[in-house]
Amino acid sequence: MTPASSPQDDGAIAEIISQIIEGHAHLEGPLLPMLHALQEEFGVIHEAAHAPLCKALTITRAELKGVISFYHDFREKPAGKHVLKICRAEACQSMGGTALAERLLEKLGLDWHGTTPDGKLTVEPVYCLGLCACAPAAMVDEKLIARADEVRVEKALSAKNIGVSA
C-alpha cells in the first residue's frame, strides 16, 4: 500500500494513469478496479486521474467524485507511510477491543483517522477483519494481529520503526 516513493514528473504520472485505465478498460464495470490500481500506485486517487477517468468511462466529474467519496478505502489525501487498523466491531468489543483502541490512540496522541506529525502512521477504525474467534484484532499494513494487546501491536509497529510513547 506504500505509495511509489520516487518523485515523478507530470508527464510520467499521466503515462502511468493512462496505462492503468487502458489495462482495465476491457472489464465489465471497470471503475473500482481502476481506482484500486490507482491508489495502489500513488497512495491516493491522484487529481490528475480525474479527467482521464471521466473521459474513458463517459461519466461526469460529479459522478466520479461521488464514487470516490462513497467508499471508505479511497483516499484523496495521502495517509501516513504505514496504516494501523483496529477493529471496533462487536466480537472485538467483547474481548476488550474498545479499551485497547483507546489506550493505543492515547499513546499515539491521535484520534481515529489521525496521522502522526512525522507522517509515519495513520490510525483507522475497521469493522471486522474476520478474526472474531481470536479477538481483538488489528492490522499493521498487511500484517494481521489476532488476540491483539498493547505489546503485540507495539511490537508490530516497532518492526516498522514506529515508536509508541508511554
Next chain:
Amino acid sequence: MKIYVPMDSAAKALGADEVAAKLTQEIAARGLEAEIVRNGTRGMIWLEPLVEIEKDGERLAYGPIAEEDVAALLDGQIETLGTVEDIPFFARQTRLTFERCGVIDPLSLDDYEAHGGLEGLKRAIGMSQDAIIDEVKTSGLRGRGGAGFPTGIKWDTVRLAHAPQKYIVCNADEGDSGTFADRMIMEGDPFTLIEGMAIAGLGCGATKGYVYTRSEYPDAVAVMRQAIEIARAAGVLGPNVLGCGRAFDMEVRVGAGAYVCGEETSLLNSLEGKRGVVRAKPPLPALEGFLGRPTVVNNVISLATVPVIFAKGAEHYANFGLGRSKGTMPIQIAGNVKFGGLFETAFGMPLGTLVNEVAGGTASGRPVKAVQVGGPLGAYLHTDQFDTPFGYEEFDGQKALIGHAGIVVFDDTADMLAMARFAMEFCAVESCGKCTPCRIGAVRGVETIDRIKEGDASAIPLLEDLCEVMTDGSLCALGGFTPYPVLSALRHFPEEFAPNTAQKEAAE
C-alpha cells in the same frame, strides 16, 4: 512425512507463517525428508497455529504451536492432541460444506478431486437445467447470507428469464462481526466455491461469474485468484467446462470498505462501478441485476454447499436439520468464548448448548450475559432464551435472526446500553444515505441513547418510536434491522437503561 501448517488468515494472525518458516529451517538443518503443506484451518481457532504431522499413515495434531516450539515438536517432545477427528469440538460436527477445509492443500486440484471434489459438477453436467434446479429445490437449501430465501427458487427465476447474458454473482462481502465462514472456505477450499458457481451457471444458463469480496480479506482474494487460474488451466472453467460444451468463467472483484455493499443491490451497483447505494426492489436482481441482466446473487456458503448436494444427493442433504431449516449450518463461534471457531452442524442445536458446551462458556471465565447472533443487525439474546433451537423460524419467533450464523458471546462486564448505542452508530457510519429513517434516524438514535444514559427516562419511548420508524420506513435491512440489537438490549436488560443505573454509571 508431511507437515500441515495452515495458511488461513486467523492462523497467520496467530503466527503460522513464523512457524512454517522455522519448520523449513529446522527440516533443512536436520536433513529431514519432510514436505510442508499450507492447508486451510480446521476451524478450531483456539488451537491455532494447529500443526498436523502425517507419517506412517497417521495424521496427528499439535497445537497451539509457537515458533519456539518447533524444535521440540520435531524432537517428538510435544504431546499430540490425537487426530483432529478425535477432538471433541470437531467430533461433534457434521461437516458437509466444510468437509475438505483444512484437510487438503487448498490450491491442489488433484487433492481436491481425491477428496470428492468435482463429483457434483460432473453429475450436474449430465443433467438438464430443470433437473439441476429441482435438485437444489429438493435439498431445501436456503440463502446463507442472511435472508434465508430458497436458493432453488432464485435460480429458477434466472433460468426462466430470457436474456443473451446472465450472471452468477457470489456475495463474499462478509462484513458481519462474528463471521468468518466465507473467508475460511475461500482460503481453505476455494475450488468448492468455484464448483458451486459453475453448477449454478449450468443450471441458470449463465456463463459469467463474479466473486465480490472485501478489501479487508487480501489473503482470500489472493487464494481465490490463484484457484481460478488453476481451474481455468485445467478446463474446469472456460469455454468448455470439463468438456461439456458449455462455458463458464469467473473473476474476483474487491470492494472498498463499505458494509452496505453486502446488500445485494448495493453490491451490484458497486460491481458496476457506481456508489454502493441500495436499489429499490422490484425489479429483482434475478431479472434485472448486474448491468440490468438476470443475475443470481448468492452468499459464498450457499454456493459452496451446492457441490456436496450434487455429490451426495439432495435427499442426503435435506435429511439433516429441523423443520424448514434443512441441512447444516457453519456456525461461527466468536467473541468472549473459550473455544472459538467454526462449528458446522445440522440446524436444531439449542443456542445454550452451543454457548455453554461447544464454546465452553466465556474466555474470561465470567458468566455469560448476552449473545449477539447474526452480526451487527442481529438481536442480543438473553440466557433465558438459551433453549431456542438454531433455525430460521425458531429465531424469528424470538424476535431474533440467525443471519450468516455468527454468534458473539459477551460476559457480565458487557455494557448493553453501550452496545445499543454502537448499533446505532454503526448504522449511521455505514448508511448508504438513500432513505431518511436510516440516514437521519441512526444519528438521532445515538443522541437519544445518550440522553437515556444521562438519566432522561422520557427518551426511552422516543427510542422505541424511532426504532418503529426505522423498521417500517427503511428500504433495506441496514436501517430496517438495526432496531433488533437496540430493542433486544432494551427489552432484555431494562435495568441498564433505567435512569438511576444509567446516571450512576455516567457519574462514575
